Amino acid sequence: MEDLILGFGLIFLGALCGGSFGLPSKFAKADTPWEVLWGPFFLIATILIPCIVAPLVVNDLFGVYWHATVGPKTLLMVLLFGLLWGLGSMTLGMSFSFIGLSLAYALNYGAQIACGFLLPILIFTPDQLLKPHGGTFLVGVVVCLIGVIVSGRAGILKERSIADSQPGEAVEEKASKQPKTIIGLAIGVLSGVLCACYAVASSYAGPIGAAAGENNPAWAAAWAVTALILWGGAVSSCSYCVVQLSKNKTWGHFAKPGVGLVLLLAATMALLHDAAIFFFGLAWITLGDNMAVGYGYPVFMAFAIIVGNVHGFRSGEWKGASRQSVMWIVAGIALLVIGVCVIATGKSLM
Numbered sequence: 001m002e003d004l005i006l007g008f009g010l011i012f013l014g015a016l017c018g019g020s021f022g023l024p025s026k027f028a029k030a031d032t033p034w035e036v037l038w039g040p041f042f043l044i045a046t047i048l049i050p051c052i053v054a055p056l057v058v059n060d061l062f063g064v065y066w067h068a069t070v071g072p073k074t075l076l077m078v079l080l081f082g083l084l085w086g087l088g089s090m091t092l093g094m095s096f097s098f099i100g101l102s103l104a105y106a107l108n109y110g111a112q113i114a115c116g117f118l119l120p121i122l123i124f125t126p127d128q129l130l131k132p133h134g135g136t137f138l139v140g141v142v143v144c145l146i147g148v149i150v151s152g153r154a155g156i157l158k159e160r161s162i163a164d165s166q167p168g169e170a171v172e173e174k175a176s177k178q179p180k181t182i183i184g185l186a187i188g189v190l191s192g193v194l195c196a197c198y199a200v201a202s203s204y205a206g207p208i209g210a211a212a213g214e215n216n217p218a219w220a221a222a223w224a225v226t227a228l229i230l231w232g233g234a235v236s237s238c239s240y241c242v243v244q245l246s247k248n249k250t251w252g253h254f255a256k257p258g259v260g261l262v263l264l265l266a267a268t269m270a271l272l273h274d275a276a277i278f279f280f281g282l283a284w285i286t287l288g289d290n291m292a293v294g295y296g297y298p299v300f301m302a303f304a305i306i307v308g309n310v311h312g313f314r315s316g317e318w319k320g321a322s323r324q325s326v327m328w329i330v331a332g333i334a335l336l337v338i339g340v341c342v343i344a345t346g347k348s349l350m
Helices: 001-016 023-027 036-058 061-065 071-124 128-131 132-164 171-195 195-203 206-213 218-247 252-257 258-286 291-314 323-348
Strands: none
Touching: 001 258, 001 291, 023 258, 036 071, 036 218, 036 258, 061 206, 061 218, 071 132, 071 171, 071 195, 071 206, 071 218, 071 291, 128 132, 132 171, 132 291, 132 323, 171 195, 195 218, 195 258, 206 218, 206 258, 218 258, 218 323, 252 258, 258 291, 291 323
């Protein structure tokens, strides 16, 4: 029971960081190119932090990776799904600029709830879905997904009501926003599917966590898994940012006045981001069963959606929104809370 409480507490702590990591991006100047902010973020989050922290806290880090129980296939699969997760994190950053924190978090994390739950269980323990606790988990995930759909509806109503409240805006300008919103919605869902690969990578990393746990405390062993997934993500996310910086000729922005603030925001985002996935990894190790990634991921995502929406309200994203849209988002958050409670009940049935 103590491990259950501690495990879910760590999931909530990780979700608090995960739902907050995009918030500093709202303080960047409007004319800051996307890649100038997110390029340093990915560099710090996927390369610098794990390269500094992991070797310091994990005893014989690279010995863990070459442990007899790990094997090259495990390393390759973790890196591969880490790379796909990196693509998802990159597109999540794009969706923030298209549709805002609230709606982007709802769509991205909603897709992650479904894919992050189903993929690891279908790959590793499909028989568990036929048992009472597996059915309860599925019910909880469905409730969470309904909450995400309701939250998405709230975001659409919000955009519509804010646009209608600005009668002075040209019809052409309003029309130009619609394709951008549609593109943002598509990017938000795609990013969630790709980000769910983190759960698959974590599941494949089970032997790594076990090998690291032989000579390390749980909190340090979690970094052996976290670092490898982040390094896989660095390949896709950092490469894309380099391409964008070169294509848009925006390298010169790093020499302009005010770049210090941009780098500070990127570093803050990176610290919150890596703290989120570290706490999730630690929770997975603490809960200590072969379905922990499967049922822990939707709980993590649901909490993060709630946190992201709170930040959306506090930062003024819902200013001028209709009462109807606010009621929809409150209902969506309530459903997410109920879904998390159902998933927790499923864990108690195991």
